[in-house]
Amino acid sequence: MSPSTSPQALTAEAEAASRDGERDRAAILCEQALQFDPLYRPAHELLYGLFLHGEKYSQVLRRIHEHLRPRTYVEIGVETGASIRFVQPGTRALGVDPEPKIKFELPPNVRIFAQTSDDFFARPGLGAELDGLPVDLALIDGMHHFEFALRDFINLERLCARSSTILIHDCFPHDRTTAKRERVMHFWSGDIWRLVVLLKKYRPDLAIHTIAAPPTGLTMVRNLDPGSRFLAENLERLCAEFLALDYAFLDGDRGGKLNLFPNDWERIRPLLG
Numbered sequence: 001m002s003p004s005t006s007p008q009a010l011t012a013e014a015e016a017a018s019r020d021g022e023r024d025r026a027a028i029l030c031e032q033a034l035q036f037d038p039l040y041r042p043a044h045e046l047l048y049g050l051f052l053h054g055e056k057y058s059q060v061l062r063r064i065h066e067h068l069r070p071r072t073y074v075e076i077g078v079e080t081g082a083s084i085r086f087v088q089p090g091t092r093a094l095g096v097d098p099e100p101k102i103k104f105e106l107p108p109n110v111r112i113f114a115q116t117s118d119d120f121f122a123r124p125g126l127g128a129e130l131d132g133l134p135v136d137l138a139l140i141d142g143m144h145h146f147e148f149a150l151r152d153f154i155n156l157e158r159l160c161a162r163s164s165t166i167l168i169h170d171c172f173p174h175d176r177t178t179a180k181r182e183r184v185m186h187f188w189s190g191d192i193w194r195l196v197v198l199l200k201k202y203r204p205d206l207a208i209h210t211i212a213a214p215p216t217g218l219t220m221v222r223n224l225d226p227g228s229r230f231l232a233e234n235l236e237r238l239c240a241e242f243l244a245l246d247y248a249f250l251d252g253d254r255g256g257k258l259n260l261f262p263n264d265w266e267r268i269r270p271l272l273g
């Protein structure tokens, strides 16, 4: 624990650590500053810039759509439509959100289902909504609790092919406060980061990269196995194990523990096959 007792002093220490190339120590100091004052902007901005850079996740998503041109796309959590609007004309796109607040004009190949993702996946005839095709590309960006994202992952992987891609938003939290399960302030990523840790431990067959895209990373999961039942069959025990994991687990190597990958399209593109 640093002897400094003000957000200003802790942030100054963090800046010095960052200059010395001690990124993880700088991150811990910023976190300490934010424990004093969760809204202290200099600490927040320094912490954010230590790991994340380049285009926002929505621009990376747009590039992925343009590159893959998926036949089918499922987005969990559409809110205003700001991300689902990037679908390409040839893509059959399904958006799911119990409270959609669509503000953007969406192309005619997008259908919105105003229901929770659990209800959506339980729908009879879901396969027909996808024209009998697998889900080629999906984005999980719904309820910001780890166990919801885990269920979304399980349900989506069953509908995928091995060559499909599942993206998970919000896996790289800024700090302890915004990673809490309860929303404390406007900005909130919740505890979705636990899903990356879980998948790394129990599904080493998956290819997992967390693109360092602001504001909270975009995790890309490939080499999917639609026949795998391990996660579904152990759901309760996995939830208990990972809900017990403290945020401090990330201290010291948050980039390594969350498989952080440079936000550089020239390096991301080859990951997509």
Ligand SMILES: C[S@@+](CC[C@H](N)C(=O)[O-])C[C@H]1O[C@@H](n2cnc3c(N)ncnc32)[C@H](O)[C@@H]1O
Pocket: 058, 076, 077, 078, 079, 080, 081, 082, 083, 084, 096, 097, 098, 099, 100, 115, 116, 117, 118, 141, 142, 143, 144, 148
């Ligand atoms: C962060 S917003 C999505 C933002 C959007 N993908 C974008 O990038 O612009 C999260 C959305 O998830 C929705 N949501 C909450 N619980 C959900 C659930 N159980 N199933 C699906 N969506 C849910 C909320 O209504 C909210 O609109």
